[in-house]
């Protein structure tokens with residue numbers, strides 16, 4: 658396995674263009690996070706250009722956070738274009754257990770073979786067909802509760818499935834890893850999960866989907882730990898987090914990361 662630092666350095670060298678069909682809450686947060694890590698984000702979702710743009714991007718991310726009928730159509734077009742062109746694409750099934758609209762779109766997007774699915778435990782349970790509703794976009798389930806579902810979902814869909822929370826879990830349906838970096842203040846800042854999905858996309862542009870996802874999660878959690886040391890609450894954390902993502906070097910990541918195979 659390539660060291661985590663190797664993936665971070667490769668991602669920064671490539672500065673991949675990542676197309677994000679995101680949501681109204683996350684767009685600004687996500688773009689700032691992606692610029693801080695050294696990637697090039699483009700929040701492009703209009704029906705008339707979304708497929709063309711997917712041909713320019715090194716990765717595509719699809720997030721159902723603030724969907725309506727038109728967003729849904731654009732997401733299907735973008736995911737389809739990425740899948741046809743072999744561009745890695747990441748699904749973030751925000752609040753998928755909450756409504757029929759979300760569940761139906763999630764099922765249709767899964768048919769387009771996402772490279773990676775990244776969500777919290779309640780979302781991964783719901784996407785797997787287990788009756789977990791979450792609390793809107795927030796998880797009410799622990800990661801451990803969703804690990805079997807993640808495994809089955811990965812096996813069935815062919816996607817790498819990442820369940821995030823206090824200890825992240827990543828599986829390809831056969832092997833699995835846990836990443837125990839991060840800080841409990843992270844879910845107190847909106848859209849940090851959505852922004853992480855963009856970071857996963859940037860790493861998937863330069864690494865295998867499994868290794869890239871693990872590296873992205875470890876880097877993100879490590880930066881969260883560094884930022885939490887100087888933060889007084891969610892406001893100062895948000896600023897410190899962007900700085901930590903920006904300043905973290907490969908050797909820092911290798912030293913702070915807590916990644917283990919299961």
Ligand SMILES: Nc1ncnc2c1ncn2[C@@H]1O[C@H](COP(=O)(O)OP(=O)(O)O)[C@@H](O)[C@H]1O
Pocket residue numbers: 776777778794795796821822823824825838839840841842843844848849850851853874877878
């Ligand atoms: N209790 C926690 N302790 C440490 N890190 C956490 C905790 N909860 C979430 N995180 C981290 O926050 C980031 C966003 O994950 P999460 O909150 O699960 O996403 P979402 O916002 O989509 O629900 C991940 O890096 C995850 O590891």
Ligand SMILES: Cc1ncsc1CCOP(=O)(O)O
Pocket residue numbers: 680682683722723751794795846847848849850851852
């Ligand atoms: C609060 C909210 N409502 C719809 S999308 C969204 C953002 C969710 O962000 P995250 O999944 O990163 O917590």
Ligand SMILES: [Mg+2]
Pocket residue numbers: 749751776777794850851
């Ligand atoms: Mg989320």
